[in-house]
Amino acid sequence: MNLSIFIARRYLFSKKKQNAINIISIISMVGVAIGTTALIVVLSVFNGIDTLLTEATDTFTPDLTISPAKGKFIETDSSLLEKLAKIPGIASYDPVVEENSLVKFKDKLVPVVVKGVDSTYADHVNIRQSVISGIYTLEEEGKPTVVMGYGIAAALKIRMGLSSPVTFYYPDRKASSASSSALNNLQIYPLGIFSAQQDIDGKYVITGIETARELFGVPGQISKIEIKLQNPDQAISLKEELSPQLKPIYKVEDKYDLNRSFYAMMKSEKLAVFLILLFILLIASFNIIGSVSMLIIDKKEDIGIYRALGMTKEKIISIFKLEGNLITGFGALIGLILGTLLCLLQEYYGFITLGNGSYIVSAYPVKVITSDVLIIMITVISIGYIASYFPVKYLVNKIVKP
DSSP states (O other): OOHHHHHHHHHHHSOOSSHHHHHHHHHHHHHHHHHHHHHHHHHHHHHHHHHHHHHHHHTTSOSEEEEESSSSOEEOOHHHHHHHHTSTTEEEEEEEEEEEEEEEETTEEEEEEEEEEOTTHHHHHOGGGGEEEEOOOSEETTEEEEEEEHHHHHHHTOOOSTTSOEEEEEEOTTOOTTOSOOEEEEEEEEEEEEOSOHHHHTTEEEEEHHHHHHHHTOTTEESEEEEEESSGGGHHHHHHHHHHHHTTTEEEEEHHHHTHHHHHHHHHHHHHHHHHHHHHHHHHTHHHHHHHHHHHHHTHHHHHHHHHTTOOHHHHHHHHHHHHHHHHHHHHHHHHHHHHHHHHHHHHHOOSBOOSSOOSSSBOOOOOOHHHHHHHHHHHHHHHHHHHHHHHHHHHHHHSOO
């Protein structure tokens, strides 16, 4: 065994002359363990929440979209649809008509995004599982129907059924300035309410594609094609493959392009929490400085013996640096075990619940990501190394004369 490691290990576990040094060493180790545990648990909770929101959003967010490079609508390109059908890796593709509109029920008026889809859309995105009230249908008894987000339905205070239609308004493209009415209006019957994610619930309504075309005055046209992949991880590579082929008429975007602000917000929140906890860990590292400094003072006589036996100053410095690193290492290891264990227990058993209320899940979601754990461990060990290196070098140089 390396001599420096042997001596540092003996110093860590043997009883010191001053019992306060033992206590400070234990406090230092516990501080590092708690900080590491907190980092793993909090970041895993953020990962769980992010995954939950992403899965909820992915019900409505395609892996790729193909939309006009200019303008909002374009004629349906049957050759493009045939081309997509032949590309391996594409699970489904859906032509969509999507545009902003106003919806009115009694005296309530709310801005919405109307999404017109065909009859196979629900089979591709599994939207039926998000319906919390009523049914998902685009037509009933020959009448056009709509499925609304929960936020919109709450704002309108609608009643579902074929007896209480809501009215949608959109500017009439063909209306002249002298026309008495410059708005298209269409009555559609609300038969379902879905709930996925707050921004989507308060924004989208889904109806049949022909109903949307009639409202917006765009017969035979679409606003985009939504693509679901067999393997979503291939989205970037397929995007890079399709983009050159479809330019300059179309543009290809992935879900990160479509929801850039949403994903940026999740990353920034996670980074902010990580930095806050890291700052707390930095404060806790002062215990390591105190512990190692007091140990050096306590072992002044031992340092003199080491010098008499011919040990170099660098070797003495390495002993006490290793002491600090051992405190950090054992603390980080304990924190790693505790943090991972707590997260796994929560993930599989959900013993910490969200309490009473209408939530998507009953317990706090967690997800342990290996890369996060590695970053945490590297960061904690780096802090411990820095906290040990400079005080040790300074004090040993003070005690050991050249």
